[in-house]
Amino acid sequence: xxxxxxxxxxxxxxxxxxxxxxxxxxxxxxxxxxxxxxxxxxxxxxxxxxxxxxxxxxxxxxxxxxxxxxxxxxxxxxxxxxxxxxxxxxxxxxxxxxxxxxxxxxxxxxxxxxxxxxxxxxxxxxxxxxxxxxxxxxxxxxxxxxxxxxxxxxxxxxxxxxxxxxxxxxxxxxxxxxxxxxxxxxxxxxxxxxxxxxxxxxxxxxxxxxxxxxxxxxxxxxxxxxxxxxxxxxxxxxxxxxxxxxxxxxxxxxxxxxxxxxxxxxxxxxxxxxxxxxxxxxxxxxxxxxxxxxxxxxxxxxxxxxxxxxxxxxxxxxxxxxxxxxxxxxxxxxxxxxxxxxxxxxxxxxxxxxxxxxxxxxxxxxxxxxxxxxxxxxxxxxxxxxxxxxxxxxxxxxxxxxxxxxxxxxxxxxxxxxxxxxxxxxxxxxxxxxxxxxxxxxxxxxxxxxxxxxxxxxxxxxxxxxxxxxxxxxxxxxxxxxxxxxxxxxxxxxxxxxxxxxxxxxxxxxxxxxxxxxxxxxxxxxxxxxxxxxxxxxxxxxxxxxxxxxxxxxxxxxxxxxxxxxxxxxxxxxxxxxxxxxxxxxxxxxxxxxxxxxxxxxxx
Ligand code: M6R
Numbered sequence: 001x002x003x004x005x006x007x008x009x010x011x012x013x014x015x016x017x018x019x020x021x022x023x024x025x026x027x028x029x030x031x032x033x034x035x036x037x038x039x040x041x042x043x044x045x046x047x048x049x050x051x052x053x054x055x056x057x058x059x060x061x062x063x064x065x066x067x068x069x070x071x072x073x074x075x076x077x078x079x080x081x082x083x084x085x086x087x088x089x090x091x092x093x094x095x096x097x098x099x100x101x102x103x104x105x106x107x108x109x110x111x112x113x114x115x116x117x118x119x120x121x122x123x124x125x126x127x128x129x130x131x132x133x134x135x136x137x138x139x140x141x142x143x144x145x146x147x148x149x150x151x152x153x154x155x156x157x158x159x160x161x162x163x164x165x166x167x168x169x170x171x172x173x174x175x176x177x178x179x180x181x182x183x184x185x186x187x188x189x190x191x192x193x194x195x196x197x198x199x200x201x202x203x204x205x206x207x208x209x210x211x212x213x214x215x216x217x218x219x220x221x222x223x224x225x226x227x228x229x230x231x232x233x234x235x236x237x238x239x240x241x242x243x244x245x246x247x248x249x250x251x252x253x254x255x256x257x258x259x260x261x262x263x264x265x266x267x268x269x270x271x272x273x274x275x276x277x278x279x280x281x282x283x284x285x286x287x288x289x290x291x292x293x294x295x296x297x298x299x300x301x302x303x304x305x306x307x308x309x310x311x312x313x314x315x316x317x318x319x320x321x322x323x324x325x326x327x328x329x330x331x332x333x334x335x336x337x338x339x340x341x342x343x344x345x346x347x348x349x350x351x352x353x354x355x356x357x358x359x360x361x362x363x364x365x366x367x368x369x370x371x372x373x374x375x376x377x378x379x380x381x382x383x384x385x386x387x388x389x390x391x392x393x394x395x396x397x398x399x400x401x402x403x404x405x406x407x408x409x410x411x412x413x414x415x416x417x418x419x420x421x422x423x424x425x426x427x428x429x430x431x432x433x434x435x436x437x438x439x440x441x442x443x444x445x446x447x448x449x450x451x452x453x454x455x456x457x458x459x460x461x462x463x464x465x466x467x468x469x470x471x472x473x474x475x476x477x478x479x480x481x482x483x484x485x486x487x488x489x490x491x492x493x494x495x496x497x498x499x500x501x502x503x504x505x506x507x508x509x510x511x512x513x514x515x516x517x518x519x520x521x522x523x524x525x526x527x528x529x530x531x532x533x534x535x536x537x538x539x540x541x542x543x544x545x546x547x548x549x550x551x552x553x554x555x556x557x558x559x560x561x562x563x564x565x566x567x568x569x570x571x572x573x574x575x576x577x578x579x580x581x582x583x584x585x586x587x588x589x590x591x592x593x594x595x596x597x598x599x600x601x602x603x604x
Contacts, residue, residue, distance in 0.1 A: 349377020
């Protein structure tokens with residue numbers, strides 16, 4: 001994902017920007033660039049690929065006096081990863097870097113082009129710098145021009161802009177994409193899209209709020225809020241420990257990653273939704289020519305997202321779909337026919353069992369696709385096509401945001417195929433696209449909800465086992481909830497289809513059997529409820545997760561009313577993740593690195 005840095009001061013600006021970008025490298029990117037303004041002269045460099053290419057290009061460039069500079073790592077959305085599309089984007093005498101997406105860029109671009117403005121790139125970002133320069137023609141004050149520019153932008157952004165004639169100012173604006181500014185005793189100012197690049201340089205930082213805009217000079221930071229009211233910066237001490245800073249104040253990476261889901265899903269959706277169709281630039285629709293079956297193959301959490309996908313492919317795309325555990329598939333001499341699209345799912349792209357099944361499918365001449373979080377991983381390199389989940393680096397061994405983004409990708413893909421095959425009408429596709437836009441909201445963690453789960457978790461530290469139960473798509477979610485709990489609490493947990501409990505497991509029911517029941521309002525509610533009532537009648541301890549009050553439960557976690565079961569799915573996903581986390585914390589376990597587990601399982 002994109003990263004932003006900025007610097008104002010007397011030190012080696014080039015090195016500071018490059019070092020800052022290095023700290024953001026883990027987010028993933030495909031090009032990078034910097035622009036430095038010193039003595040009213042701009043120097044700008046861009047390079048495709050890794051930062052080392054940019055370092056190479058700038059090796060003879062020296063910055064040894066006061067300067068303002070901005071830098072960016074770009075993860076292509078609008079336009080291919082080329083040098084022209086890399087940031088900073090230039091006007092006639094200004095440069096801009098931007099994270100996020102300017103939703104009304106097409107209209108703005110058209111208006112600017114009609115005024116004779118020439119665009120160099122295919123990006124949405126370039127409109128910002130041209131719009132600013134158009135405003136500047138009519139205004140004597142660069143900040144006024146910047147303010148007017150921002151007021152015309154719609155969408156999510158973190159923006160830094162520098163312009164000739166203003167050698168001591170960096171203009172900034174933030175809405176929906178993170179950004180902070182840091183200070184020290186040397187009157188320097190540092191910007192970044194997360195705090196790690198600032199560690200070691202700044203003592204205090206101000207995290208911008210949505211709607212903030214303003215500028216910095218050596219002497220001051222001028223911030224206006226979304227109501228155009230000037231406000232003082234709110235400084236907090238910056239950690240000196242890189243690792244704890246990377247946790248952004250959360251206790252564990254897993255916790256941070258749960259909270260991050262809303263933002264990373266925005267990234268997953270970025271550039272892939274129009275009003276009435278799914279845009280997946282990375283695949284060609286011919287991938288589905290001649291395909292009569294989809295076979296999904298994965299391990300662990302990725303297997304659960306594959307199971308979830310199978311419901312969507314059959315329900316929305318009307319394609320026969322089967323799901324395989326990779327370690328089983330490898331050795332069971334499976335029949336592979338060429339009318340099957342073989343899809344592997346993997347956070348890491350390196351899991352040995354899954355990788356091997358991909359090779360088997362390729363050797364058998366099947367078309368292959370990988371849904372993966374890591375670009376250039378082995379699976380991405382081998383598969384015919386790939387769709388990246390864009391979850392950012394996932395450090396917690398127990399996968400959370402990778403799962404969430406995999407399910408989002410599968411939802412998009414099932415609608416993409418539905419459109420190709422005409423299995424859903426245009427109205428239904430548009431409706432579901434509108435729902436997809438709501439997913440980031442549905443996974444936002446409410447403090448009250450987290451607090452409630454934390455309190456409740458103390459009742460679930462013993463017992464002889466957990467059953468997570470659900471029906472339909474909520475069955476794979478139940479499996480995932482149970483896996484999360486097992487991994488980090490070391491308590492025995494199983495995921496089960498609610499309707500299947502009466503065929504055996506109900507024999508275990510007693511007060512020491514904990515049932516975590518997923519009861520969505522919009523999918524088989526009455527049927528699921530009856531299954532839970534059967535368990536309740538046998539005195540099992542029930543914790544119901546539902547938007548509807550359920551009086552047969554011992555505990556009840558009330559979710560928000562949602563308009564569709566998929567939004568309920570995502571909200572309940574967060575609940576089961578937090579429940580596992582809090583149980584594990586109470587048991588004193590290592591949440592991020594649970595015993596016996598590895599993040600990437602490269603052995604079979
Ligand atoms: O990187 P992958 O998605 O291929 O990994 C597959 C599993 O090893 C992984 O999902 C594992 O189950 C996680 N620890 C789950 O939290």
